[in-house]
Amino acid sequence: MKIGELARRSGLTAYTIRYYEQIGLLPAPDKGTSGQRDYDASILVWIEFLGRLKATGMPIREMLRYAALRQTGPVTDAARRVLLEKHRDKVRGHIADLQANLLVLDAKIAGYADAEERTETNGQHQREPLRARHARTR
Amino acid sequence: MKIGELARRSGLTAYTIRYYEQIGLLPAPDKGTSGQRDYDASILVWIEFLGRLKATGMPIREMLRYAALRQTGPVTDAARRVLLEKHRDKVRGHIADLQANLLVLDAKIAGYADAEERTETNGQHQREPLRARHARTR
DNA sequence: CCTTGACTTAGAGCGCGCTCGAACACCTAG
DNA sequence: CTAGGTGTTCGAGCGCGCTCTAAGTCAAGG
Numbered sequence: 001m002k003i004g005e006l007a008r009r010s011g012l013t014a015y016t017i018r019y020y021e022q023i024g025l026l027p028a029p030d031k032g033t034s035g036q037r038d039y040d041a042s043i044l045v046w047i048e049f050l051g052r053l054k055a056t057g058m059p060i061r062e063m064l065r066y067a068a069l070r071q072t073g074p075v076t077d078a079a080r081r082v083l084l085e086k087h088r089d090k091v092r093g094h095i096a097d098l099q100a101n102l103l104v105l106d107a108k109i110a111g112y113a114d115a116e117e118r119t120e121t122n123g124q125h126q127r128e129p130l131r132a133r134h135a136r137t138r
Numbered sequence: 139m140k141i142g143e144l145a146r147r148s149g150l151t152a153y154t155i156r157y158y159e160q161i162g163l164l165p166a167p168d169k170g171t172s173g174q175r176d177y178d179a180s181i182l183v184w185i186e187f188l189g190r191l192k193a194t195g196m197p198i199r200e201m202l203r204y205a206a207l208r209q210t211g212p213v214t215d216a217a218r219r220v221l222l223e224k225h226r227d228k229v230r231g232h233i234a235d236l237q238a239n240l241l242v243l244d245a246k247i248a249g250y251a252d253a254e255e256r257t258e259t260n261g262q263h264q265r266e267p268l269r270a271r272h273a274r275t276r
Numbered sequence: 277c278c279t280t281g282a283c284t285t286a287g288a289g290c291g292c293g294c295t296c297g298a299a300c301a302c303c304t305a306g
Numbered sequence: 307c308t309a310g311g312t313g314t315t316c317g318a319g320c321g322c323g324c325t326c327t328a329a330g331t332c333a334a335g336g
Contacts (some may be wrong), residue, residue: 013324015326019282058325081250095233105190140313141313174313
């Protein structure tokens with residue numbers, strides 16, 4: 001598989017693939033006489049995993065540490081597990097933060113919605129008392 | 139309140155506060171004859187809210203749109219609500235993605251844990267499990 | 277054969293969100 | 307009165323993660 005096809009199949013651009021290779025995140029593939037990169041399909045699995053690390057906010061530096069461990073072989077399994085566990089905990093914390101902030105956001109939105117409802121009520125029923133209606137409609 | 143104190147109380151640096159003012163995210167406070175910024179404590183509420191938007195991944199450009207609407211007055215309430223609702227939906231989506239990726243991460247970690255357990259189990263039947271295995275597997 | 281398009285390299289550039297350096301002004305305590 | 311801490315402006319610089327340009331090589335179809 002040449003770089004263009006890998007780009008299509010992985011969702012990365014060819015630029016990014018070369019960049020990842022350059023920094024050591026992707027292994028350097030064989031290059032034939034023409035000097036063109038020839039990829040094995042198995043690289044897709046690794047790229048997908050990198051994508052998940054990235055999607056969960058892992059910085060490239062840390063992915064490099066993981067990639068280096070992987071390169072070294074099965075002796076590093078425990079270290080890799082530890083690395084992933086730490087990352088997982090960070091992700092969990094991040095999700096918790098997001099959820100907390102989401103609550104505040106919801107409250108803020110509810111505030112705006114209330115204000116709008118009051119405005120509409122005023123507009124349509126100027127002579128009617130507000131407080132009773134509002135209490136009921138919420 | 140001068141900028142240093144606001145920095146301490148808001149968690150931003152004085153640099154960042156000036157930067158936010160420069161781009162329009164914070165209102166320009168009164169500056170006395172000495173030219174020093176004098177903040178009202180109420181700014182802290184706004185900064186905290188900006189922090190939540192930031193923590194949920196809103197880019198500065200969008201915070202600026204919100205800030206501009208706010209500046210304009212209550213006529214923009216509906217627009218602000220819409221903006222926040224869209225953002226909230228993005229955040230929800232993001233959380234869902236994170237949770238999905240977390241499952242994969244957990245599975246991967248479980249895989250490593252299994253492997254280790256197998257190794258340990260093997261090891262229990264040997265005299266010096268780790269060192270011996272290392273020597274061989276390298 | 278010739279064209280077209282995918283590939284190669286090294287290195288520059290970009291968008292984001294700050295972060296800091298330089299040079300100078302001001303305020304307050306001792 | 308003076309030292310030192312805090313403030314001011316403006317513009318440059320940084321860390322991250324790509325993204326692209328330039329100039330050239332190569333492969334395959336018409």
